[in-house]
Amino acid sequence: MKHFDSSNLESLPSRYRAHLINSCSGYKSANLIGTSSNEAVDNLAIFSSVMHVGSNPPLLSLLFRPLTVERHTYANIKETGVFTVNHVHEGLVEIAHQTSAKYDSETSEFEKVGLTPIRRADFEAPFVAESRLGVGCTYVNEYEIKENGCVLVIASIQHIFMEEKALLEDGWVDLESIETAAISGQDAYAVPKLIHRLSYAKPDEDVKPLQ
Amino acid sequence: MKHFDSSNLESLPSRYRAHLINSCSGYKSANLIGTSSNEAVDNLAIFSSVMHVGSNPPLLSLLFRPLTVERHTYANIKETGVFTVNHVHEGLVEIAHQTSAKYDSETSEFEKVGLTPIRRADFEAPFVAESRLGVGCTYVNEYEIKENGCVLVIASIQHIFMEEKALLEDGWVDLESIETAAISGQDAYAVPKLIHRLSYAKPDEDVKPLQ
Numbered sequence: 001m002k003h004f005d006s007s008n009l010e011s012l013p014s015r016y017r018a019h020l021i022n023s024c025s026g027y028k029s030a031n032l033i034g035t036s037s038n039e040a041v042d043n044l045a046i047f048s049s050v051m052h053v054g055s056n057p058p059l060l061s062l063l064f065r066p067l068t069v070e071r072h073t074y075a076n077i078k079e080t081g082v083f084t085v086n087h088v089h090e091g092l093v094e095i096a097h098q099t100s101a102k103y104d105s106e107t108s109e110f111e112k113v114g115l116t117p118i119r120r121a122d123f124e125a126p127f128v129a130e131s132r133l134g135v136g137c138t139y140v141n142e143y144e145i146k147e148n149g150c151v152l153v154i155a156s157i158q159h160i161f162m163e164e165k166a167l168l169e170d171g172w173v174d175l176e177s178i179e180t181a182a183i184s185g186q187d188a189y190a191v192p193k194l195i196h197r198l199s200y201a202k203p204d205e206d207v208k209p210l211q
Numbered sequence: 212m213k214h215f216d217s218s219n220l221e222s223l224p225s226r227y228r229a230h231l232i233n234s235c236s237g238y239k240s241a242n243l244i245g246t247s248s249n250e251a252v253d254n255l256a257i258f259s260s261v262m263h264v265g266s267n268p269p270l271l272s273l274l275f276r277p278l279t280v281e282r283h284t285y286a287n288i289k290e291t292g293v294f295t296v297n298h299v300h301e302g303l304v305e306i307a308h309q310t311s312a313k314y315d316s317e318t319s320e321f322e323k324v325g326l327t328p329i330r331r332a333d334f335e336a337p338f339v340a341e342s343r344l345g346v347g348c349t350y351v352n353e354y355e356i357k358e359n360g361c362v363l364v365i366a367s368i369q370h371i372f373m374e375e376k377a378l379l380e381d382g383w384v385d386l387e388s389i390e391t392a393a394i395s396g397q398d399a400y401a402v403p404k405l406i407h408r409l410s411y412a413k414p415d416e417d418v419k420p421l422q
C-alpha cells in the first residue's frame with residue numbers, strides 16, 4: 001500500500017496535499033448555497049461541506065474556510081439570517097462548479113451561470129429552480145474551529161421542497177431518483193447508484209437488504 | 212413539488228423525520244472508525260459524519276451524537292487519543308452496517324462482523340485490513356454543538372494508507388477505483404460513478420472536464 005506519514009504530508013506541494021487530503025474523508029455532499037445580500041444581489045456557491053447535524057430539531061451545518069478573504073455566502077447569511085441548500089444533480093454539475101469562480105459581490109452567480117433564482121413559501125433566500133431538492137435554512141449559531149480558522153455554521157431547517165417521486169413512504173429520500181451528485185476531492189463529481197438500504201442492525205442478527 | 216415547512220416537520224413521527232432530515236443534506240461519507248479501549252478491546256463503528264476540515268494542516272472531523280448514552284468510539288478516542296478512518300467499499304457494506312448494532316464494550320466488533328484489525332506504522336489504533344484506504348488520526352480538540360448536544364471532534368491526519376492504484380499523479384484519489392461507498396439517509400449505501408473532474412473555475416471562462 002502507498003503510505004504517507006505526517007512528515008511526508010508536510011513536505012508535499014500544497015496543491016498535491018489539498019487534492020490528497022480532500023479525498024481522504026470519502027465522498028462529500030454536492031450542494032448549491034443560495035443567499036441574497038442586503039443590496040438584493042442573489043448569490044450562489046457550490047459547497048461540499050453541508051453536513052447533517054440532527055433531526056430533532058432539524059439541523060444542518062455548513063463549514064466555511066477561514067474568513068481571511070471575502071466570503072459572500074457567509075456575509076449574506078450573517079446579514080439576512082437565511083440561506084437555501086439545493087442538491088446538484090447530474091445535469092447541473094458543470095454550471096454548479098462554475099459558481100466557484102471568483103465573481104465580485106455585485107454579480108449574481110445565478111445570472112452568470114444560467115440558473116434561475118426562485119422564492120418559495122415567502123422564504124427570503126433564493127432557491128435554485130432547476131434543483132430537485134431544496135432546503136430553506138435559518139442561521140442559528142457558529143463555532144470557530146480554532147485549529148485552522150474555519151467556521152462551522154449551524155442552521156435550522158425551515159422548509160424542504162423536493163420532487164414528489166423522491167419521497168418514500170417512510171420519509172427516506174431516494175436521491176438516485178433525482179440524480180443527486182456527490183463530490184470527491186476538490187474538483188470531481190460522481191453520481192451514486194444505490195446498492196440497497198439495510199435493516200436496523202442488532203447484535204445477534206445479520207443485517208438484511210430492505211425492500 | 213412536495214413541501215414540508217417547520218410545523219409539518221415538527222409534527223412528523225420521529226423515525227419518518229429522521230429518515231427525511233438525514234437525506235436532505237445529500238450524500239455522506241461511509242467510514243469505519245477503528246479504536247481501542249485502555250483494556251485493549253478493539254472497537255469498530257460505521258460513521259457517516261467524517262468531514263474534511265482542512266489540508267494545511269491536514270484535519271478532519273467526526274460528529275458524535277449527544278453523549279447521553281455510552282459511545283464506545285468517543286470514549287476510546289478520549290482514552291487513547293487515536294483512531295483510524297477506513298473507507299467502506301462496495302463489498303464491505305453489509306458488515307460495515309452490522310457494526311452499528313449495540314454490542315457491549317467487552318466485545319470487539321471486528322470479531323463479531325468478521326473484519327481484521329491490523330496495526331500499521333506503529334500507530335496505536337487498529338486499521339481495517341480489508342479496507343482499501345485508511346487514515347490514522349490523533350485527537351486535537353472538540354466542540355460541543357450546544358443546539359442539540361452533538362460533539363464535533365477535530366483530528367489531525369498522521370498517516371494515510373491506500374491501494375497504489377487509487378493515487379493519481381496530482382494527489383487526487385480515484386475513489387471509484389477502490390469502490391468507496393457513500394451513505395444516504397440512515398441506512399442506504401450507494402457506489403458513486405465518476406462523471407468527471409472539472410477545471411478550476413474562472414469568472415470569464417467555462418469550466419472544462421479534466422483529462
